[in-house]
Amino acid sequence: MSEELVQPCARTTRRDALRNIAFGLTTLGGGSLTVEAAQHVHSAVAAERAAGPYRPKAFSEQQWVTLRRLVELIVPADAVSPSALDAGAPEFIDLLASQNPELARIYYGGFAWLDAEMRRRYGKPFASAKTEQQVAMLDALVEAERLLERHSAEEAIYRRGGTYKMFSRYTTQPGTPLAAGVRFFDWVRKMTVDAYYTSAVGIRDLGFVGNTVLSKYEVPVEVVEYALKRSPFGAR
Amino acid sequence: MFHIQRTPEVYDVVVIGSGAGGGTAVRVLTEKGISCALLEAGPMLDPAKEFKEHQWPYQVDHRGAEEGGKFYFGQGKPFGYFTTTSGGWELEGEPYTVAEGSEFQWFRSRIVGGRTNHYGRMSFRFSDYDFKPYSMDGLGWDWPVSYEEIAPYYDKAERFIGVTGSNHNLRSAPNGQFLPPPPPRAHEVLIQKSCEKLGIPCIPNRRAVLTRPWNGRAACHYCGQCGRGCLTASAYSSAQVDVFPSLKTGKLKLFTNAMARELLTDGNGKVTGVIYIDKTTRTEKVIRGRAFVLAASACESARILLNSKTKDYPNGVANGSGVVGRFLMDTVGFSLSGYVPALEGLPRYNTDGFGGAHLYMPWWMVGKHDQLDFPRGYHIEIGGGYGMPGVGSFHGAARRYGYGAQMKQKIREEYGCTVAFAGRGEMIPNLHSYCEIDPDVVDQWGIPVLKFHFQWSDYEWKQARHMEKTFTAIIETMGGRVRSLSDSAREKGGISTPGSIIHEVGTVRMGSDPRSSALNKYCQSHEAKNLFVVDGGFFVSNPDKNPTLTINAFAWRAADYLAEEMRKGNV
Numbered sequence: 001m002s003e004e005l006v007q008p009c010a011r012t013t014r015r016d017a018l019r020n021i022a023f024g025l026t027t028l029g030g031g032s033l034t035v036e037a038a039q040h041v042h043s044a045v046a047a048e049r050a051a052g053p054y055r056p057k058a059f060s061e062q063q064w065v066t067l068r069r070l071v072e073l074i075v076p077a078d079a080v081s082p083s084a085l086d087a088g089a090p091e092f093i094d095l096l097a098s099q100n101p102e103l104a105r106i107y108y109g110g111f112a113w114l115d116a117e118m119r120r121r122y123g124k125p126f127a128s129a130k131t132e133q134q135v136a137m138l139d140a141l142v143e144a145e146r147l148l149e150r151h152s153a154e155e156a157i158y159r160r161g162g163t164y165k166m167f168s169r170y171t172t173q174p175g176t177p178l179a180a181g182v183r184f185f186d187w188v189r190k191m192t193v194d195a196y197y198t199s200a201v202g203i204r205d206l207g208f209v210g211n212t213v214l215s216k217y218e219v220p221v222e223v224v225e226y227a228l229k230r231s232p233f234g235a236r
Numbered sequence: 237m238f239h240i241q242r243t244p245e246v247y248d249v250v251v252i253g254s255g256a257g258g259g260t261a262v263r264v265l266t267e268k269g270i271s272c273a274l275l276e277a278g279p280m281l282d283p284a285k286e287f288k289e290h291q292w293p294y295q296v297d298h299r300g301a302e303e304g305g306k307f308y309f310g311q312g313k314p315f316g317y318f319t320t321t322s323g324g325w326e327l328e329g330e331p332y333t334v335a336e337g338s339e340f341q342w343f344r345s346r347i348v349g350g351r352t353n354h355y356g357r358m359s360f361r362f363s364d365y366d367f368k369p370y371s372m373d374g375l376g377w378d379w380p381v382s383y384e385e386i387a388p389y390y391d392k393a394e395r396f397i398g399v400t401g402s403n404h405n406l407r408s409a410p411n412g413q414f415l416p417p418p419p420p421r422a423h424e425v426l427i428q429k430s431c432e433k434l435g436i437p438c439i440p441n442r443r444a445v446l447t448r449p450w451n452g453r454a455a456c457h458y459c460g461q462c463g464r465g466c467l468t469a470s471a472y473s474s475a476q477v478d479v480f481p482s483l484k485t486g487k488l489k490l491f492t493n494a495m496a497r498e499l500l501t502d503g504n505g506k507v508t509g510v511i512y513i514d515k516t517t518r519t520e521k522v523i524r525g526r527a528f529v530l531a532a533s534a535c536e537s538a539r540i541l542l543n544s545k546t547k548d549y550p551n552g553v554a555n556g557s558g559v560v561g562r563f564l565m566d567t568v569g570f571s572l573s574g575y576v577p578a579l580e581g582l583p584r585y586n587t588d589g590f591g592g593a594h595l596y597m598p599w600w601m602v603g604k605h606d607q608l609d610f611p612r613g614y615h616i617e618i619g620g621g622y623g624m625p626g627v628g629s630f631h632g633a634a635r636r637y638g639y640g641a642q643m644k645q646k647i648r649e650e651y652g653c654t655v656a657f658a659g660r661g662e663m664i665p666n667l668h669s670y671c672e673i674d675p676d677v678v679d680q681w682g683i684p685v686l687k688f689h690f691q692w693s694d695y696e697w698k699q700a701r702h703m704e705k706t707f708t709a710i711i712e713t714m715g716g717r718v719r720s721l722s723d724s725a726r727e728k729g730g731i732s733t734p735g736s737i738i739h740e741v742g743t744v745r746m747g748s749d750p751r752s753s754a755l756n757k758y759c760q761s762h763e764a765k766n767l768f769v770v771d772g773g774f775f776v777s778n779p780d781k782n783p784t785l786t787i788n789a790f791a792w793r794a795a796d797y798l799a800e801e802m803r804k805g806n807v
Contacts, residue, residue, distance in 0.1 A: 074639045080648070088294075095297055100304030135640075142638040186635070191301075191308070193634045197625040197647070198293035198300065205644075206651050207584035208622055211290060214458040214586070217418045223585050227422040231578035232715045233429040 054091055057098035063111045065127040067093060071192040073138060080205055087199035089192045110184030117181060141185045144178040151175045247273040247489070248802065250510055250525035252496045252540070255350030256784045257770035257791040258531030259474025264795035266487035270802070273523050274479065275494040275512055278322060278346025281353065281475045287465030288318045293626055301627045314343070316626060320465035321354045322347035329680035333687040340688035341735040342535060348492065349475025350533070351738065352784070354463050356592055357444040357471050359399040360615070360781035361390040363408050365602065369777045373611045375664050379776045380748040380757040389789035397472040397788060398450040401442035408613070409439065409598035415447045417594060421587050423579055423620040423655050424595045430713040431597060438597050444472035445590045453477070460588025471591065496532060497683050498544040499553045507553065507767045513681040527766040527798055527807050531791065534772035535564070535671050538743035539686050542673045554754050554761040560744055562670045564690065565778035567739040568614065568661035569732030570700040574711030574718045579653040587621030587652070599780055610698040614661030614780045622652040657710065659703035662780045664695050665742060690734040700731040739783050744773030759794035766807045768794050
């Protein structure tokens, strides 16, 4: 569980920051608020996490375990940063699904599809399959996704041709029995990626250093030189 | 009309709408001691409550995807949860209709300050030739005003609201009264080099953002979030810079949630009052005044005029010419992005700056139309840098790279390596683009709504293709790879959806001939001498310069003129 998400209150509160701004920036000198200082997390999810293990609102225990495994495979930990589990991705998806029956249905259907496909392939549901099996399943979905993309690109070209109507039955075939799974995986992936890169760990992973208050804006000389040197224009 | 409550007070001037035009008008008028009533169809703006400046996405549980993940279903706030867009493409209970075969999107803000709370703050004065387009190429109509005539008001507007920039003696980017511009970011330096090679001027951007303390407002603090609303009012908004100070004069009475329905006249051509709906009580009320200033936005003002059918104005007030609602224009928009390997591995630095691009490219082919297959021109806006991550930021990359450690590494590497270009070009007014009253539909206040008709012509499509070629050349010259459009994407996204650039203008145009225009060069109705229109309605053409600064300048001039006419007893 990430410290960033549950950190109750940093040194500078948002209100303080705003007051500083309102009273004129010159008092801040050349300094700026750091990510940590600007953090003032007071979210309901964070409060719940602090109170004990998170209890999913929209998902069953089985679905929750599956979701946690999926998000961890989508954004795993590496040398630079932790995984999507540490960025609150499962909680984010659960919260929104608990507020929106349409979104919940996408996930319920998707989990059921995934477990059925896994049983067909490996005789067990996703969450209790071996890592290689889980990875093989996701690889198959990504491969199917690329196939579907090619198909839709081809179809766009056919559509403009005069013979499209005649052959549209062929060109609109989905082309893969995994299409429903592809769509579900895309939902989990986009929401996981969103949760990850909007979290403190994700923002740090990217090296984003903005959202601060500055009294003067400057572009470091070495940055411009670095870009120019690597560009067709050469060094300044 | 016996149900209608009348206010006993008669204001000197009643202003309808609190955006750039209305805000400027009430400020100029109240400074002269003239009493004003200001009607705003939305609520009061409370910046401390409304503006989400400096918030991190993780400070809200939904991270910006909004409750139930509305964002994922295309139902999120336009331009994202954290922006301060109060309003949107669709307003609950206040519809508009679009004719079959047409496409049009109409963005409306209902709040004090209107769209100036979130707009891009691009502040480009028109060029001399922009006022005489017909004389130049025989298309459209000339303005009844010359650049020399309005230039002093551009000066005033720039000096008052504070606009960055620099003087380059370029005909397409006239010199002005500028605050110092911020330095270009690394990707902008590359773009500038690229443009240099291609013979395209690339100069400091002109934005209504203060780079030093100005007129009692604090300088920019470079959080780069002007679209969220600026708590220090370092970025111009008419609410904070015009309306709030005017309220302190004691000369301004602000009516919020007051939706103007129609104007009343005395039977002899003079406007005497405005009927509005008090949204909080759902009652009709009347405000009376000596003079009236419409600033409800180009189409909303046309709607009020067309809905005001009186004995003396059977076609709607100020519409003897029949041009009200006609010659609706938006800006021609086209965007393209590219991946720039030279930016890979760049030491991370803060690219927030003052929000928008620090450079832009004004039109560079003035008078070279023999080399082009379209009339007029466009300017280019720039995007790039390390934007604050938000929901949706990495969907494209995630799809490209599948999932897992490799995807994560790619997202990290490619972050900040994309540059984007947006062309903003001039549309030629045409007979197929207009709005009118839809007789079949009323909104929840009982007011007949607008029906839109809109067609781009070949001129606009050809211009968009020229933009595509230019952007491709800029990207490739800097060693970048164009994220090119597929043929099918070009068919759909090859030109912006009409209305979507939110530069809709021209529906109450000015002109020297009352038979073909509604207003004279002071934004005053040819027919109703005590009526002015100071929003984008008065535009005769829609040059490739974003319209707000021109609205500020003309509204200021109209207010000066109105005050003088009132003093002389002519109004």
